[in-house]
Amino acid sequence: MEVRAVLGVATAGVLAGELAAPxxxxxxxxxxxxxxxxxxxxxxxxxxxxxxxxxxxxAVALGAQRMSGVVAPIFPPEHVARLTRPLQTTLEGRVAxxxxxxxxxxxxxxxxxxLGRGTAxxxxxxxxxxxxxxxxxxxxxxxxxxxxxxxxxxxNFENPGRFDYVAHLARRGVHxxxxxxxxxxxxxLPSCGDGVxxxxxxxxxxxxxxxxxxxxxxxxxxxxxxxVGEEGEVDAELRDAFSRAGVIHILSISGLHVGLVAAxxxxxxxxxMSRSEWLVLAVDVERVAALASLGPVALYTGLAGLGxxxxxxxxxxxxxxLAALAGRRADVLRSLAVAAAxxxxxxxxxxxxxxxxxxxxxxxxxxLGARRFGPQPPGxxxxxxxxxxxxxxxxxxxxxx
Numbered sequence: 001m002e003v004r005a006v007l008g009v010a011t012a013g014v015l016a017g018e019l020a021a022p023x024x025x026x027x028x029x030x031x032x033x034x035x036x037x038x039x040x041x042x043x044x045x046x047x048x049x050x051x052x053x054x055x056x057x058x059a060v061a062l063g064a065q066r067m068s069g070v071v072a073p074i075f076p077p078e079h080v081a082r083l084t085r086p087l088q089t090t091l092e093g094r095v096a097x098x099x100x101x102x103x104x105x106x107x108x109x110x111x112x113x114x115l116g117r118g119t120a121x122x123x124x125x126x127x128x129x130x131x132x133x134x135x136x137x138x139x140x141x142x143x144x145x146x147x148x149x150x151x152x153x154x155x156n157f158e159n160p161g162r163f164d165y166v167a168h169l170a171r172r173g174v175h176x177x178x179x180x181x182x183x184x185x186x187x188x189l190p191s192c193g194d195g196v197x198x199x200x201x202x203x204x205x206x207x208x209x210x211x212x213x214x215x216x217x218x219x220x221x222x223x224x225x226x227x228v229g230e231e232g233e234v235d236a237e238l239r240d241a242f243s244r245a246g247v248i249h250i251l252s253i254s255g256l257h258v259g260l261v262a263a264x265x266x267x268x269x270x271x272x273m274s275r276s277e278w279l280v281l282a283v284d285v286e287r288v289a290a291l292a293s294l295g296p297v298a299l300y301t302g303l304a305g306l307g308x309x310x311x312x313x314x315x316x317x318x319x320x321x322l323a324a325l326a327g328r329r330a331d332v333l334r335s336l337a338v339a340a341a342x343x344x345x346x347x348x349x350x351x352x353x354x355x356x357x358x359x360x361x362x363x364x365x366x367x368l369g370a371r372r373f374g375p376q377p378p379g380x381x382x383x384x385x386x387x388x389x390x391x392x393x394x395x396x397x398x399x400x401x
Contacts, residue, residue: 017063101232171349265293365399
């Protein structure tokens with residue numbers, strides 16, 4: 001049984017199940033996935049067609065089941081989505097994600113804890129997307145707040161070809177929105193968050209503030225985006241310039257950044273361990289250094305904001321390191337398939353996000369382009385390296401066009 005084929009069928013099945021669930025066409029995908037798997041793999045004779053079909057059907061079923069919580073969620077009695085809206089009330093809650101800052105507003109994702117005041121106060125749960133007019137400074141992950149507002153149901157503008165904003169929020173667990181005219185209406189409440197995520201977000205905010213204070217715009221906001229994934233301060237005109245130049249992906253933390261952290265961590269740990277004669281004789285320094293490099297990678301992933309491209313790159317690095325520890329050659333396509341399956345299962349609906357699609361399709365296009373048109377091993381020399389580097393951008397553009 002070929003590992004790449006199994007990963008391919010399993011990943012394709014999970015993605016198909018999640019993509020089909022919103023369209024209520026999962027039963028058709030069950031039959032289609034099974035038929036395609038049987039036709040494609042029947043000639044291999046390494047595994048019977050029925051087994052391949054069963055794998056495909058199981059993967060589709062798993063993807064559809066994970067997506068059912070997004071398409072048809074079941075809310076607890078105290079969930080804010082069960083309320084009759086619009087509802088004017090007092091919302092108490094905890095900021096559940098790093099604030100999203102834009103030119104004219106700040107978006108706070110609030111995990112509701114209570115609604116109302118005095119004797120009318122009652123327990124609540126669920127996420128509320130609170131949009132604050134202007135720049136709401138000083139708020140960060142873990143802060144608690146109270147605000148008088150109107151809870152509303154998100155809606156779409158029913159224009160032809162419109163963006164499905166309601167589904168976009170639902171994939172993030174958000175079914176209620178609110179708006180505040182000024183950050184002065186936000187009352188700060190005592191907070192005692194001291195978990196790992198709280199500490200990472202505090203470090204991230206301090207690092208972003210230090211960069212902003214040390215480096216003036218426009219370089220400062222670009223460095224914030226490159227180092228900690230904070231893109232909210234990047235000027236709209238500068239972002240458009242990056243987009244027109246075809247290098248907007250530079251502002252997103254992805255494989256290059258995570259790969260550099262992994263390589264630097266590996267080099268540092270290998271150098272430190274090679275200083276000890278006892279360690280050199282007692283352990284495989286290369287393997288231990290590779291395993292230890294995952295520590296800085298995990299820390300950087302947390303500081304970078306846990307974006308789709310960052311998580312994809314981190315998972316691929318982890319798979320490559322584990323393959324090396326097992327004495328196997330790291331295969332990019334296998335790592336990519338594992339990353340796609342893990343993200344799709346961990347975040348139901350992720351395959352419907354444009355960030356997921358662009359991230360994975362661009363990497364897939366680069367790999368396939370390099371294998372088809374790039375120099376084949378054992379090709380070397382500066383011409384071969386230059387040719388391989390020159391293929392990256394055209395391949396990514398062709399894949400995401």
